[in-house]
Amino acid sequence: MQRFATRRGICGTGVQRWRRCLSQLAQKTEENEVYVPKIPSFDYSPPAYKGPTAEEILRKRKDCLSPSMFTFYKKPLNVVHGKMQYLFDENGRRYLDAFGGIATVCCGHCHPDVVKAIVDQTNQLQHSTILYLNHAITDFADALASKLPGDLKVVFFTNSGTEANELAMMMARLYTGCHDIISLRNAYHGNAAGTMGATAQSNWKFNVVQSGVHHAVNPDPYRGIFGSDGEKYAKDIEDLIQFGTSGHVAGFISEAIQGVGGIVELAAGYLPAAYSSVKKAGGLCISDEVQAGFGRTGSHFWGFESHGVVPDIVTMAKGIGNGIPLGAVVTTPKIAEVLTRRSYFNTFGGNPVCTAAGLAVLKVIKREKLQENAHVVGSYLKDRLCALKDKHEIIGDVRGSGMMLGVELVTDRHLKTPAKTEILHVMDQMKDMGVLIGKGGFFGNVFRITPPLCFTKDDA
Amino acid sequence: MATQRNLLSRSLQAAKSRYRYHQSLRRISSAAAPELPPFGYEPKPYSGPLADQVLEKRKKYLGPSLFHYYQKPLNIVEGKMQYLFDESGKRYLDGFAGIVTVSCGHCHPDVLGAIVEQSKLLQHATTIYLHHAIADFAEELASKMPGNLKVVYFVNSGTEANELAMLMARLYSGNLGMLALRNAYHGGSASTIGLTALNTWKYPIPQGEIHHVVNPNPYRGVFGSDANQYAEDVKDHIDHGTSGQVAGFIAETIQGVGGAVELAPGYLKLVYDIVRKAGGVCIADEVQTGFGRTGSHYWGFETQGVTPDIVTMAKMSDEFDAITVSFLSLTTYIYQGIGNGLPLGAVVTTPAIASVMAQKIQFNTFGGNPVCSAGGLAVLKVLDKEQRQKHCADVGSHLIQRLRDLQQRHDYFLVDALDYSMSKL
Numbered sequence: 063m064q065r066f067a068t069r070r071g072i073c074g075t076g077v078q079r080w081r082r083c084l085s086q087l088a089q090k091t092e093e094n095e096v097y098v099p100k101i102p103s104f105d106y107s108p109p110a111y112k113g114p115t116a117e118e119i120l121r122k123r124k125d126c127l128s129p130s131m132f133t134f135y136k137k138p139l140n141v142v143h144g145k146m147q148y149l150f151d152e153n154g155r156r157y158l159d160a161f162g163g164i165a166t167v168c169c170g171h172c173h174p175d176v177v178k179a180i181v182d183q184t185n186q187l188q189h190s191t192i193l194y195l196n197h198a199i200t201d202f203a204d205a206l207a208s209k210l211p212g213d214l215k216v217v218f219f220t221n222s223g224t225e226a227n228e229l230a231m232m233m234a235r236l237y238t239g240c241h242d243i244i245s246l247r248n249a250y251h252g253n254a255a256g257t258m259g260a261t262a263q264s265n266w267k268f269n270v271v272q273s274g275v276h277h278a279v280n281p282d283p284y285r286g287i288f289g290s291d292g293e294k295y296a297k298d299i300e301d302l303i304q305f306g307t308s309g310h311v312a313g314f315i316s317e318a319i320q321g322v323g324g325i326v327e328l329a330a331g332y333l334p335a336a337y338s339s340v341k342k343a344g345g346l347c348i349s350d351e352v353q354a355g356f357g358r359t360g361s362h363f364w365g366f367e368s369h370g371v372v373p374d375i376v377t378m379a380k381g382i383g384n385g386i387p388l389g390a391v392v393t394t395p396k397i398a399e400v401l402t403r404r405s406y407f408n409t410f411g412g413n414p415v416c417t418a419a420g421l422a423v424l425k426v427i428k429r430e431k432l433q434e435n436a437h438v439v440g441s442y443l444k445d446r447l448c449a450l451k452d453k454h455e456i457i458g459d460v461r462g463s464g465m466m467l468g469v470e471l472v473t474d475r476h477l478k479t480p481a482k483t484e485i486l487h488v489m490d491q492m493k494d495m496g497v498l499i500g501k502g503g504f505f506g507n508v509f510r511i512t513p514p515l516c517f518t519k520d521d522a
Numbered sequence: 523m524a525t526q527r528n529l530l531s532r533s534l535q536a537a538k539s540r541y542r543y544h545q546s547l548r549r550i551s552s553a554a555a556p557e558l559p560p561f562g563y564e565p566k567p568y569s570g571p572l573a574d575q576v577l578e579k580r581k582k583y584l585g586p587s588l589f590h591y592y593q594k595p596l597n598i599v600e601g602k603m604q605y606l607f608d609e610s611g612k613r614y615l616d617g618f619a620g621i622v623t624v625s626c627g628h629c630h631p632d633v634l635g636a637i638v639e640q641s642k643l644l645q646h647a648t649t650i651y652l653h654h655a656i657a658d659f660a661e662e663l664a665s666k667m668p669g670n671l672k673v674v675y676f677v678n679s680g681t682e683a684n685e686l687a688m689l690m691a692r693l694y695s696g697n698l699g700m701l702a703l704r705n706a707y708h709g710g711s712a713s714t715i716g717l718t719a720l721n722t723w724k725y726p727i728p729q730g731e732i733h734h735v736v737n738p739n740p741y742r743g744v745f746g747s748d749a750n751q752y753a754e755d756v757k758d759h760i761d762h763g764t765s766g767q768v769a770g771f772i773a774e775t776i777q778g779v780g781g782a783v784e785l786a787p788g789y790l791k792l793v794y795d796i797v798r799k800a801g802g803v804c805i806a807d808e809v810q811t812g813f814g815r816t817g818s819h820y821w822g823f824e825t826q827g828v829t830p831d832i833v834t835m836a837k838m839s840d841e842f843d844a845i846t847v848s849f850l851s852l853t854t855y856i857y858q859g860i861g862n863g864l865p866l867g868a869v870v871t872t873p874a875i876a877s878v879m880a881q882k883i884q885f886n887t888f889g890g891n892p893v894c895s896a897g898g899l900a901v902l903k904v905l906d907k908e909q910r911q912k913h914c915a916d917v918g919s920h921l922i923q924r925l926r927d928l929q930q931r932h933d934y935f936l937v938d939a940l941d942y943s944m945s946k947l
Binding site: 239240241242247248259262263264265267268269270271272273274275276277279280287297298301302303304305306307308309310504 | 696697698699704705719720721722724725726727728729730731732733734736737744751754755758759760761762763764765766767
């Protein structure tokens with residue numbers, strides 16, 4: 063994929079100005095190569111599309127849907143069908159999906175096992191709420207809890223990551239009797255009132271009351287002030303607790319690898335030190351596994367495992383149901399008890415169809431060894447990206463783990479000036495070549511590569 | 523072998539430290555005890571309740587959170603200029619001035635005169651009626667301010683002043699997030715407790731959207747005296763922790779409760795710029811540093827070369843120029859104050875910011891009452907007449923130098939002494 067990003071990018075028609083951004087070496091390679099890369103072959107033909115065109119849909123969106131909705135690409139893509147790691151547009155053109163519906167589709171678009179589970183359950187019982195018993199929710203809860211270490215075995219089902227994080231924050235506040243929560247700058251945890259407070263990037267934060275959240279210095283090895291010194295960053299947590307709070311906090315929430323923030327890995331040694339400070343102050347540690355969970359990082363099932371910590375509450379969504387609207391909060395029985403103080407109910411949470419899909423996803427991940435695949439293919443892809451970095455000045459950093467990778471583009475490697483316009487150009491180029499990729503980071507200059515976990519080496 | 527050597531050298535170092543510590547103590551205790559300067563004044567004989575009785579009543583009626591200094595609490599019954607007298611008539615040199623409040627001196631005759639005279643005429647009527655005392659005082663106070671800072675609101679304490687300032691900042695900017703320094707103290711009410719950033723003062727209640735930035739503490743701060751790095755932290759907070767727009771930033775130029783911590787030089791200039799770009803207003807908490815106390819300037823913020831949008835003040839109304847050196851307190855203060863101990867506070871701001879308060883009713887019953895205003899005006903006059911700011915500079919420099927001498931002789935004490943009346947001039 064990345065190979066033709068450079069060669070095709072240069073060889074492709076009308077991309078003369080792109081040459082200026084690349085090194086001499088790349089140009090030399092370009093002159094010698096006649097290879098025109100294509101996405102790997104795929105033995106599948108999409109059904110013919112007869113629905114509205116991209117223009118019609120865009121017009122309707124502008125009329126009827128929120129003005130704040132945005133799209134990728136100069137010419138927005140009308141995606142109508144998906145199969146495993148590929149997506150098809152209205153013309154039946156195939157694209158390699160390296161973004162996975164924003165790190166959500168883990169088994170692959172319309173994976174047969176998952177589709178079957180959804181269809182079967184839909185034919186049986188689609189919704190009744192937990193006022194009644196049903197095996198789907200308990201089967202899935204059981205399977206999910208078995209994937210978590212320690213005493214993490216009580217599962218709450220929600221409908222999104224935001225809902226999951228909202229619930230986690232509320233439980234932490236109730237359990238400790240404290241109000242203050244610490245999150246990391248550059249984090250993304252959701253867009254409701256509480257989670258918007260925890261989210262820490264200005265463009266996602268509206269001007270509404272966001273009380274009680276303290277944002278610690280981000281342990282960002284690439285842009286952070288203390289480089290990769292995890293323990294130094296963790297001292298900021300101590301400082302915040304001692305000065306900014308009553309000395310006791312409700313909790314600390316973080317992603318193991320920041321997704322929206324641009325695939326930022328936390329500096330080594332940070333989480334254990336941070337968790338220790340927070341626990342000393344009576345707080346709970348919440349691990350936001352919405353993007354990093356379910357084997358995406360390759361080395362471990364959960365992102366927090368690679369840091370050698372065990373949180374008190376784990377939140378998940380996105381990959382949990384291969385795209386179905388589902389979220390979950392898993393915690394210990396003791397912490398879970400706080401919700402018995404009042405009534406807490408989630409109408410759609412844990413509905414039979416979504417939980418059946420969730421269970422099917424877990425089975426697919428296990429049977430098809432998707433975590434191992436993420437590790438092997440992800441490492442391979444990362445190596446190739448690093449090789450690309452050696453060749454091209456514009457690539458400032460390659461980071462991430464498994465199939466959660468980031469490529470940060472900068473116009474100056476020393477100053478780390480974000481390459482905000484260049485990245486849009488490359489993204490569009492890649493789309494034209496048939497590869498869909500994501501974008502993120504505080505400056506919007508980081509490629510986010512989070513494909514379905516069935517991605518192959520050929521795809522890479 | 524290496525480990526053993528390390529252990530041995532570490533324990534040797536520890537032993538040396540302990541030895542030096544005990545030597546210091548011995549030197550202090552064996553030195554001839556200094557005496558207070560003579561003072562031609564005899565306190566009135568005291569016939570009221572004694573310390574034990576007062577303590578008992580306090581414990582019974584005044585709440586368990588009320589604390590006091592000293593193992594054997596002091597029952598202070600009279601004050602005169604820089605001295606206090608206890609129930610037995612013993613004289614003490616007051617190096618703390620009622621927590622940076624008594625500026626002119628305990629029971630300064632001019633201030634007393636103004637208070638007594640006004641009390642006989644009119645003690646309270648509220649601002650729904652006119653009275654010259656409040657207007658005269660406001661005019662005099664505003665004349666001490668730089669720039670367009672000329673609208674005065676009178677309140678009854680520093681906490682009230684900071685509450686009002688925060689309200690103005692939020693209304694004027696249309697934003698909610700406030701920035702405050704770690705280690706700051708700005709008040710004890712529900713809102714100002716959010717700005718205050720020392721955990722011993724913060725009760726576990728929701729405190730709003732406050733972002734506590736790294737304290738630019740030259741002695742203990744992680745970036746030493748590098749104002750640029752500290753200012754970067756403020757920008758980082760704004761970019762990530764807020765919507766990109768903030769209500770305002772508040773800071774004491776020298777943190778009082780936090781332990782006389784000066785802000786790294788050049789810090790406020792950088793931060794004021796960053797905050798204003800983010801739509802916020804800059805608030806200078808002059809509750810402890812104002813009225814010439816720093817010696818070099820009338821207002822603390824002037825030492826950092828900035829002009830804030832809102833200035834809050836309280837405490838100081840009485841000047842008190844003598845300073846005691848206490849081995850137990852690691853810093854010294856030269857205190858000033860808006861009302862010499864009268865319950866008075868003020869917020870001074872620009873007409874533009876003040877105008878936002880007109881959208882609703884804001885009223886302070888006791889604020890700007892004739893007695894406190896008269897007292898406040900008398901204080902300002904005393905400060906000018908007796909040239910107290912210059913006096914602070916002189917005596918303060920002298921004291922700083924003596925503290926530094928002490929620092930040379932004793933490892934364990936005074937490891938950092940304020941340098942405020944000297945090099946900043």
